Amino acid sequence: MLSRTKGYLTVYLSLSIMMIMSLILVLFQGARIGAVKMKTECTADIAMNSVLAEYSRQLKEQYGLLFVDTSYGSDNPSIVNTEEHLSYYVKKNLDRKLGGKVIGASSVFSMYLKDLHITGSSFAMDNDATVLKRNILAYMAAEPLEGLLSDVKGNVDMIEGSALTTTDVEAMSGENQAVIDSYELPTIINDEGEEEELSLGNPADAVHSLKGIGALNLAVSDKSAISRQRVDLGNYSSRRNLNKGTGLNDQEDISFTENLLIEQYYYEKCSRYLEEMDKALLKYQLEYLCFGFDNDWDNLDKMASELLFIREAANMFYLFGCESKVAEAEMVAEALTAILFVPELKDPVKNSILFAWTFAESISDLNILFSGGRVPLFKSDSTWRLSLMNMLSFRDHLGGGDLGEGLYYKDYLRARLFLVSPDLKIKRMADIIEMDIRRTEGNGNFKIDYCLDIFRAEIHVGTRWGYDVKIERIYGYEE
Numbered sequence: 001m002l003s004r005t006k007g008y009l010t011v012y013l014s015l016s017i018m019m020i021m022s023l024i025l026v027l028f029q030g031a032r033i034g035a036v037k038m039k040t041e042c043t044a045d046i047a048m049n050s051v052l053a054e055y056s057r058q059l060k061e062q063y064g065l066l067f068v069d070t071s072y073g074s075d076n077p078s079i080v081n082t083e084e085h086l087s088y089y090v091k092k093n094l095d096r097k098l099g100g101k102v103i104g105a106s107s108v109f110s111m112y113l114k115d116l117h118i119t120g121s122s123f124a125m126d127n128d129a130t131v132l133k134r135n136i137l138a139y140m141a142a143e144p145l146e147g148l149l150s151d152v153k154g155n156v157d158m159i160e161g162s163a164l165t166t167t168d169v170e171a172m173s174g175e176n177q178a179v180i181d182s183y184e185l186p187t188i189i190n191d192e193g194e195e196e197e198l199s200l201g202n203p204a205d206a207v208h209s210l211k212g213i214g215a216l217n218l219a220v221s222d223k224s225a226i227s228r229q230r231v232d233l234g235n236y237s238s239r240r241n242l243n244k245g246t247g248l249n250d251q252e253d254i255s256f257t258e259n260l261l262i263e264q265y266y267y268e269k270c271s272r273y274l275e276e277m278d279k280a281l282l283k284y285q286l287e288y289l290c291f292g293f294d295n296d297w298d299n300l301d302k303m304a305s306e307l308l309f310i311r312e313a314a315n316m317f318y319l320f321g322c323e324s325k326v327a328e329a330e331m332v333a334e335a336l337t338a339i340l341f342v343p344e345l346k347d348p349v350k351n352s353i354l355f356a357w358t359f360a361e362s363i364s365d366l367n368i369l370f371s372g373g374r375v376p377l378f379k380s381d382s383t384w385r386l387s388l389m390n391m392l393s394f395r396d397h398l399g400g401g402d403l404g405e406g407l408y409y410k411d412y413l414r415a416r417l418f419l420v421s422p423d424l425k426i427k428r429m430a431d432i433i434e435m436d437i438r439r440t441e442g443n444g445n446f447k448i449d450y451c452l453d454i455f456r457a458e459i460h461v462g463t464r465w466g467y468d469v470k471i472e473r474i475y476g477y478e479e
Contacts, residue, residue, distance in 0.1 A: 036111060039094075040461045040469045047089035048457060048475040051082060055477075056451065058440040062279055063269055063433055064139040065132075066477040067124055067451035073442040077243070077450035083118045086457060090116060094461065110464035120456030121245035122476065125237060125449040129426040130252050133262060135453060137254075138478060140261040152263075155407065155415040158377060159310060167313035170211070173355035177208070179348045185340055201336055202349055203392050204356035210395075211359065216297075216304035219366035221398065227276070227283040227296035236431040238292075242449040248456060248474070259422055266429060272413060273300055274372055281435040289428045290417050304366060307412055311362040311375070318379040319358055328388045329353040353388075360394035361386050367398040369409040376406030453477060 056069040071077035072085070094111045124132040159165060185200060210218065220226065233239050254262075270285035271277035282288050287299035319325055333349035364385050365375045376383050383403050390397045417425070430448050437446040454476025461469045 036461070036463060036467075037469050037471075039111065040459065040471055043090055043093040043461075044457070044459050044471055044473050046093055047086055047459075048455075048473055050089040051086050051455075052475060052477065054085065056437070056443075056446075058437050058443055059433070059451070062436060062440075065135050065433075066138075067135065067448075067453055069443075069446065070450045070452055071445060071447070075445050077445075077447055079118055079121055079452070079455075082452060082455065083116065086118065087113065087116050090459060090461075111461050112463075113459070114462040114468065115458075115460040117458050118455050119246075119458050119472070120248040120454075120474070121452060122248040122454040123243060123245045123449055124451040124453060125242045125430060126245050126247065127251065128423055129430060130254075131453050132430060132448070133254055133258075133426060134252050134478065136262050136265050137258055140265050143261055143264060151411070152414045152418055155377070155411060156418050159415060162314070162317075162378075164310045164313040164377075167316070168309070169312035169316050169355065169358060170309075172316075173208070173352070173359075176348055176351045176355060180345060180352060183342060183345055185342065200340065200342075200345070200349070202352055203332065204349075204352045206392060207356035207360055207394065208352075214301065214305075215308040215363070215366060216301045218363045218395070219304060219398075220370050221367070226300060229282055230295035231282060231435060233294045233431065236434050237448055238427045238431050243447070244449075245452075248454055254422070262422070262426070263418065266417065266425065267414060270429075270432060272410065273303075273370070274409060279436050279439070280432075281439060282432070285432050286413055286417060288432065289425050290413070290420055292424075292428055303413065303416065304370075306416060307366055307369065308362055310412070311365045312358055314378055315361045315365070316355075316358045318384070319354055319361070322381070322384075325357070325384075325388070326350070326354065329357070332388070357386070357388065357391045360391040364394060364398055368401065368403060369412065371399070371401065372409070373402035374406040374408050375403055 051068060052066075054068055054072070055066050059065050059067055059069070068082060069077070070079055070082050072081055074081070090113050094113060122131050124135070180200070180202075216226075217223065266286065266289060270289065271280040271283055272286040273284050276283040277285075282296055282299075284296045284299050287296070287303050291299050291302045293299045293302065330346070330350045332353060333346050334343075336349055337343050337346045361379075361384065368375050383405065385403070386394055386397060434446060434448050437443050437448075454474065456472065456474045458470065458472045463469075
């Protein structure tokens with residue numbers, strides 16, 4: 001009886017142990033599968049963060065932007081390079097420790113990388129450079145918004161509201177000159193017995209004849225100090241077919257306030273005339289954002305021409321409304337036309353003198369601005385510089401310095417930059433970034449359209465126990 005009881009207990013215990021061992025093995029297997037999944041997730045997180053940690057140092061230092069340059073300093077930028085880097089980091093995190101390799105031991109995981117692909121990507125110039133804009137906004141996030149660029153917006157409103165960008169003084173002057181030229185002046189017989197038309201002797205003609213020299217040539221005395229740097233724009237992003245990502249997270253509506261932040265970014269990061277930077281290839285980068293010529297001289301020359309246009313309009317409004325100065329011009333015109341018995345030309349000659357006076361004063365304004373001084377948007381009796389007599393030889397009276405009030409060159413430049421379309425500015429800014437980064441060591445072939453911002457990876461991990469884990473993750477600098 002006793003031995004039979006022991007037999008029952010042995011069978012029962014054996015069956016119980018088998019069930020317990022099965023449960024333990026199932027729990028162990030489940031724990032191992034869970035651990036493999038967790039390690040795969042941790043490995044993916046570490047590896048993808050490691051890829052993002054390889055951001056371009058020069059791009060971060062010079063422009064505060066976080067992008068992975070998929071060329072990694074080579075001549076062949078490609079997302080395939082990033083895929084290889086990601087694979088390296090995944091494998092390193094799945095490998096056994098050195099001790100295990102030495103003794104040939106296997107771990108409870110025994111994991112290895114089966115396959116890996118980057119299935120989605122977002123590059124800097126995707127969707128008309130929306131990705132680049134978003135990165136700039138991330139950098140500018142700490143910039144105070146209160147009153148941001150309010151002075152610039154105020155200057156733009158004043159310039160446009162006063163019709164300074166639409167009042168073509170030179171066209172008006174040309175029409176006035178055509179009236180003068182249409183009159184036939186008295187003739188005399190010269191010493192050679194030929195009939196010769198008398199000269200009107202208009203003192204304004206000497207000023208008008210200088211207009212063909214150009215605003216920049218007239219306004220800047222030492223032209224040797226102006227940069228002549230030239231680039232081949234065909235090598236830069238705005239002129240070539242761009243690399244594009246898959247469209248991953250490249251949509252963003254840029255608000256008016258955010259555009260102001262981007263505008264402020266340009267001003268902080270770009271050089272300009274009178275404030276050149278050593279890092280800059282084109283020295284007048286803000287001027288390039290405005291006009292897009294391939295050399296510094298043409299960009300500055302265009303800025304000078306547009307400045308002259310605005311200054312002539314503002315000065316004409318003052319001068320033609322100043323009774324005392326108009327009276328001076330009228331007195332000279334009356335004397336000239338009386339001598340030649342053409343009183344009907346008095347008003348056209350008076351206007352010709354006033355237009356010449358306007359031009360001379362405007363060149364004087366540009367000289368002050370290009371010398372670092374201030375010029376008010378609208379003149380008054382106290383800020384008008386040239387007398388009628390000095391107007392005739394205005395080039396000898398340049399270099400008057402600061403007028404004591406008004407706007408600096410940089411203020412006029414920022415107002416002009418504000419009028420350029422945001423899409424055009426960001427494309428030109430991409431050119432500037434490429435120009436400057438290529439000057440740094442190891443980045444001679446840098447291309448901003450191959451700079452990675454966000455990527456999606458699919459990682460397939462296998463084990464020696466016969467089951468796999470496949471996960472997908474999206475990582476980026478704003479994610």
